[in-house]
Amino acid sequence: MSLVSEGADFRGSVAAGAGLDRAEPSLAGVGDYVALMKPRVMSLVVFTALVGLAVAPGTMHPLIAFTALLCIAVGAGAAGALNMWYDADIDAVMTRTARRPVPMGRVRPGEALAFGLTLAGFAVVTLGLLVNVLAAGLLAFTIFFYVAIYTIWLKRWTPQNIVIGGAAGAFPPVIGWAAATGSLSAEPVLLFMIIFFWTPPHFWALALTRTEDYARAGIPMLPVVAGDASTRRQILAHTLILVPLGLAPYALGYAGALYGLIAAVTGAIMLALAWQVLRERRPAEHASKHLFAFSILYLFLLFAVLLIERGWGGLIARLAA
């Protein structure tokens, strides 16, 4: 029996033992529902959507921009709640997620499902009615992709789960752009590609430090299925694609010299850290932890500089218009 199938068996017994389907009146408070929305993930989604919205050409009323960001945030929260509904069994097994509201028994799975579906419906319909239909369609597709394609299908089925599933996290700047312009172009697609190729090194660096946790939960993350050395090679390979993509906005004239400088310096650090991860062997985890932490700063810096250089002036002009 493989680690993964053992994890799947264990998952079922934990789900039953946790009393996840008890029918007592709920004790869930507002804080539990806020936790269901994964506020930290939501803040990253809002930030990248803001950059997509701010760098887009044209003018936009500040209230409509606020509405777009609010809907994207609520849509991300809906996806988080639906993820916690479906993943309650594996969340209960993993140290990192065991204290989430559903595995703790504070929110019942059915409540999380209803909450997520309600939020998703309101977010998509409101975005469609008050902003534009393209942005609403993209938000609906993103929620569907994260919940149905990533959470329900890929996550428990293939070690490429976060490679393909990473598309869900890459959509927010595209939705922001679509909300501002009602159309799409190469620039938001480039922002999409940066997040898309950033996701695997980021999550695999984390997975290298949580291999036993993922195996116990029955999730076929790359280190569990393909092993430690293969994962480290894959991290470097994806970083080698990511760094030129990070430089592309400058090379293609979408960003200025400051962005080019930051992308070059932080890209070099990403490559150096990925190289250290390749050379590291278990049980050492320092390089993986450093790469995981720095990758967050890397993405934040790229988008923040883009916002300052391209978006800030445009955003102020847009708000003043």
Next chain:
Amino acid sequence: MTEEPKDEGIVLTEAQKRARRSRSIAIALSLAALVILFYVVTLVKGPIVLVRPL
């Protein structure tokens, strides 16, 4: 003839009542915010609020 014991259904504890009240208030505030948002956006956009191009 003995009287049937009255079924009182589910009786909420004080903690459950407090949790329900906090959830109800949050839902009320969210719906009120949504109504205000639609109202203000309609004022801002004017008649083109009905125009929703792709």
